[in-house]
Amino acid sequence: MADKQYLTAREAAEVLSVSAPTLYAYVSRGLIRSEPIEGSKRARRYFREDVERLGERKELRRNPATVAAKALHLGMPVLDSAITLIADGHLYYRGYDAVSLATTQSVEHVAALLWLGQLDANTATLFGTAEQKLPSRCFTMQRRLSELLTEVTPIERFQLILPMAATEDVAAYDFQPHAVAHTGARILWLLTLIAVGRNSSGPDLVRTLQEGWVPHNPAAASLLRAALILCADHELNVSAFTARCVASANATPYAVVIAGLAALQGAKHGGYTDQVEAFMAEVATPERAVTVITQRLKRGERVPGFGHQLYPDGDPRATALLALAAKTCPQEAAITLGKTVATQMQRAIGQRPTIDFALAVLANALHLPPGSALALFALGRTIGWIGQAIEQYQLDQLIRPRARYIGPAPQLKDN
Numbered sequence: 001m002a003d004k005q006y007l008t009a010r011e012a013a014e015v016l017s018v019s020a021p022t023l024y025a026y027v028s029r030g031l032i033r034s035e036p037i038e039g040s041k042r043a044r045r046y047f048r049e050d051v052e053r054l055g056e057r058k059e060l061r062r063n064p065a066t067v068a069a070k071a072l073h074l075g076m077p078v079l080d081s082a083i084t085l086i087a088d089g090h091l092y093y094r095g096y097d098a099v100s101l102a103t104t105q106s107v108e109h110v111a112a113l114l115w116l117g118q119l120d121a122n123t124a125t126l127f128g129t130a131e132q133k134l135p136s137r138c139f140t141m142q143r144r145l146s147e148l149l150t151e152v153t154p155i156e157r158f159q160l161i162l163p164m165a166a167t168e169d170v171a172a173y174d175f176q177p178h179a180v181a182h183t184g185a186r187i188l189w190l191l192t193l194i195a196v197g198r199n200s201s202g203p204d205l206v207r208t209l210q211e212g213w214v215p216h217n218p219a220a221a222s223l224l225r226a227a228l229i230l231c232a233d234h235e236l237n238v239s240a241f242t243a244r245c246v247a248s249a250n251a252t253p254y255a256v257v258i259a260g261l262a263a264l265q266g267a268k269h270g271g272y273t274d275q276v277e278a279f280m281a282e283v284a285t286p287e288r289a290v291t292v293i294t295q296r297l298k299r300g301e302r303v304p305g306f307g308h309q310l311y312p313d314g315d316p317r318a319t320a321l322l323a324l325a326a327k328t329c330p331q332e333a334a335i336t337l338g339k340t341v342a343t344q345m346q347r348a349i350g351q352r353p354t355i356d357f358a359l360a361v362l363a364n365a366l367h368l369p370p371g372s373a374l375a376l377f378a379l380g381r382t383i384g385w386i387g388q389a390i391e392q393y394q395l396d397q398l399i400r401p402r403a404r405y406i407g408p409a410p411q412l413k414d415n
Contacts, residue, residue, distance in 0.1 A: 005088060006045040015051050016058070026054065049087070079244070083114055083387050084235045089313050093233060094119075099320040102226040107205050107383070110229050111188065114387035115181040130185040131193075131201050135168045138190065139199035146197060153371030154195045155378050159261055165190055166254035173252060175393040183253045184386035191257075191382060195375045209379075213368050220366050223321075223328045224376070227362055230317040230355065231380030233387060239263035239270070240381075240388050247389035248399040260385040264378055273373040276305035276360040286340035293344050305357030306345050314352035321358040325365050334364035 007015065012032070013023045023046075026032045032050040037043045084093055091098040094113055101110050105119065112121035138161050145152055145160060152160075165187075166172065172183045192205050196212025206228070210221040233240065242263040243256045251259075264270035283292045296303050308315045322342070326335050338361035342353050355377075363373040392399075 005048055007048050007051055008045060009043075012046040012051045016055055079236060081236070081388075081391060082117075083384070083391060084233045086235055086310050089311055089316060091230075091234070091316055098230060098232070099316055102229040102320060103222075103324070105229070107225055107228050110232055111184070111383045111386075112181070114233060114383055115184060115390055116177060126181060127185045127189070127205075130182065131189045133169075133186055134190050134193075135165055136199075138165050139193070142194055142197065142199075154369075154375035155261060155265060155371060157194050158191050158375075158378060159258060161190070161194055162187070162254055162258050162261075166252060166258075169252075169254065172254055175250065177390050177394065180253055180386065180390045180393060184383070187253060187257055187386070188379070188382055191379055195372075195379060213372065214366050217366065219328055223324055223362060223366065226321055226324050227359060227376045228380040228383075230321055231359075231377050233381070233384030237269065238266070240384060243385040243388045244392045245399045247392040248395075248397060250393075253386055253389055256389045257382055257385055260381065261378060264381060265374075270356075270374055270377045270381070272304060272356045273359050273377060276356050277363070277373065279304050280334075280337065280341070280360055280364065283337065283341060286337055289337075289340045289344045293341070293348055297348065303345060303351075305354055305360065306349075307351035308354045311352075311354075315354045315358075317355040318353040318358040321355065322353060322361060325358070325362050329365040332365040334361055337361075337364075 009020055009023060013020055016023065016026075018026075023032070027034050027046070031054055033047045034044045037045050082094065084091070085095075086092075093101060093110065094117055096113065096119065101113075105113075106123065108123035108127050109119055109121070112123055112126060113119040141161055141164060142157060145157060169183065169186065171179065174180070174183075188205065189201065192208050193199060193201060196209060198208070198212050202208040202211045206221050206225045209224050210218065213224075214220045236244075239260045243260040246256045246259040247253075267275065279292075279296075283289050293303055322338060326339070329335055338353075338357070342357070345351050345353075356373075359373040359376055362368075363376070
């Protein structure tokens with residue numbers, strides 16, 4: 001059997017249910033990429049991605065209804081997008097490797113890349129005055145919430161305060177790309193300040209988070225920056241699709257982000273971080289890792305934070321973030337615990353950590369306030385939602401799929 005990226009000629013022909021000559025014809029027409037196998041004069045290997053894509057296209061012609069239904073769950077692409085690519089175990093933002101961006105670029109520059117396609121954009125123009133345009137009564141409301149509802153998490157504060165800010169931002173109704181980008185900058189500043197419970201900022205978004213959450217640990221800034229960038233976008237996940245649907249109705253970027261937050265909180269999306277944190281609290285110490293993992297597996301329970309369907313060889317975002325966390329906070333017990341749990345899961349069932357696990361480890365290692373792992377996820381993903389909205393506004397097309405009715409037949413009147 002060839003490795004996961006390639007297929008042999010026999011395997012490719014079997015997937016497509018065609019003969020070898022037909023396979024070679026597809027290659028000559030440019031439908032399937034192939035390359036010679038080192039050490040062989042004639043044998044070639046074929047890109048699995050191309051073979052599977054061609055197979056889906058053939059199935060679409062034969063049975064469009066079935067393919068459409070499957071497309072809603074990690075199936076055939078249903079929307080064109082120039083923002084994010086997930087391929088061969090890597091994540092790219094407009095052609096740039098996201099892991100590389102996380103350690104070399106600012107959050108503001110990555111936002112400009114996703115929103116306007118300009119990594120070298122003048123971020124001072126985009127973000128410099130955004131904070132000054134935020135309504136002061138949002139911060140008055142935040143203080144009252146903190147006094148009245150002490151258990152409200154950052155993401156819940158986001159959802160309570162954003163609608164108020166939306167009523168005072170008339171510029172949010174301008175759907176031109178640069179205008180939406182400026183609205184996005186205002187929203188991102190507002191959420192950052194809400195997350196740390198402040199009404200004044202540091203020099204940039206990351207420093208504002210660091211000074212508000214871990215003021216005595218400046219080194220944490222690089223870790224927070226990486227987390228935000230790695231969470232910025234992930235193609236057409238449930239919150240991004242929700243954001244695009246809302247944008248397609250010509251709702252404002254505020255409504256887009258509010259809708260995205262609602263989807264993100266779900267237990268099968270960003271809310272999954274809560275399950276990871278509960279699991280890590282159950283393990284508590286490295287010595288208990290094997291016992292807790294074994295007990296969960298014996299009960300038929302999934303261990304949260306491991307195994308991503310789009311990354312069979314491991315989530316590159318988690319790998320990068322965990323490595324940076326270990327480098328930044330090498331003495332923290334949370335780092336040791338995370339390494340032990342990851343090692344035991346790899347040994348037990350061959351699964352590697354996801355970004356949710358990495359965020360939970362990061363939050364524990366930096367001793368961030370409760371709900372911070374999900375707040376980081378939300379702050380980072382807000383960048384992506386704004387980018388998805390800009391792209392959808394430009395399409396100017398309502399997303400309105402049809403449903404296949406499977407209920408009772410209509411009751412017809414007798415003549």
